[in-house]
Amino acid sequence: MKYVISLVLAVAMAASAFASPGAHGPNGEHLDGPAGTASTGTAPRVETFSEAFELVGQLSGGELSVMIDRYETNEPVLNGQLEVEYKGVKAAAKFHPDMGDYAIDDEKFLKALATPGKHALLFTFIAGEESDLLEGTLEVTAPAAAVHQHTSAWKWLALGGALALSITVLMWLRRNKKNKVTI
Structure with a gap:
């Protein structure tokens, strides 16, 4: 049962990486750009x-x-x-x-x-x-x-890691269920 909870937590953490505002201000402007540059989300x-x-x-x-x-x-x-x-x-x-x-x-x-x-x-x-x-x-x-992109290597890496962890845990649970190991 505790492994199922771990699986749920891993998926929730990966989902939060995509749902979080990240480096954006309250009006959607980018805060992670180089200092002193105009943000594309800011009105002229x-x-x-x-x-x-x-x-x-x-x-x-x-x-x-x-x-x-x-x-x-x-x-x-x-x-x-x-x-x-x-x-x-x-x-x-x-x-x-x-x-x-x-x-x-x-x-x-x-x-x-x-x-x-x-x-x-x-x-x-x-x-x-x-x-x-x-x-x-x-x-x-x-x-x-034209210039706004929301792809980030870290987000894809986090999703990939959570997916790999989820698959590993599911395979472990399935194998242990066949061997009738009690958790």
């Missing part, structure tokens, strides 16, 4: 600042979402007007008061930004009597589906 971002404003934008969820703060105080700048230009194409952002961000959802503009590469963006921002031009680069890596 742009960050820039001027003397007056700082801007952080993220390309995800079918939009370019942009947060704008005052550079000196980090105070959010709400209800302004934002326009983004890329290769001569301009798109106006809509302010979302519930999220405090400025979002661009123009399909043609987003399709151009979604292509892999470095995209130089020019942001024109107007808030009351203040206005500013901010330049930033949005870097988009290759599509995640």
Whole structure:
């Protein structure tokens, strides 16, 4: 009976090697890549600042979402007007008061930004009597589906070892059952 328990434990350990999150963060991003490299699971971002404003934008969820703060105080700048230009194409952002961000959802503009590469963006921002031009680069890596692989030699080795152990234990139990050895 104790050998059956050992068999069950061996199979459970092998299964857990496949079910565990491994080297992934909470959003599926790879944590086991070389330090300082962009993760393929991370949404493309742009960050820039001027003397007056700082801007952080993220390309995800079918939009370019942009947060704008005052550079000196980090105070959010709400209800302004934002326009983004890329290769001569301009798109106006809509302010979302519930999220405090400025979002661009123009399909043609987003399709151009979604292509892999470095995209130089020019942001024109107007808030009351203040206005500013901010330049930033949005870097988009290759599509995640093209580079994302979940094969690991250690996982296959663990599965193979558990399978070999299971077969060995089953053969031993079968042989001892024929010899009528009591456990």
